[in-house]
Amino acid sequence: MFHLVNLEGNKMDLEEVYLRQIVEQLKLQNKLKEDSNELLKAILDKLGK
Numbered sequence: 001m002f003h004l005v006n007l008e009g010n011k012m013d014l015e016e017v018y019l020r021q022i023v024e025q026l027k028l029q030n031k032l033k034e035d036s037n038e039l040l041k042a043i044l045d046k047l048g049k
Helices: 002-048
Strands: none
Touching: none
16 A cells, blocks of 8 residues: 555656646747747848848
8 A cells, every 4th residue: 555655656746747847848948939039020120121
């Protein structure tokens, strides 16, 4: 019985780690998109002048 409880605890830890990794990846993707948008805007501004 103790093993089952321990395995469930480990499962929750792995799920938490997995979800945190997803959150970090989403934050990184958003940052890259923001940077790309700024770069594209700068390019369009220069082309428009």
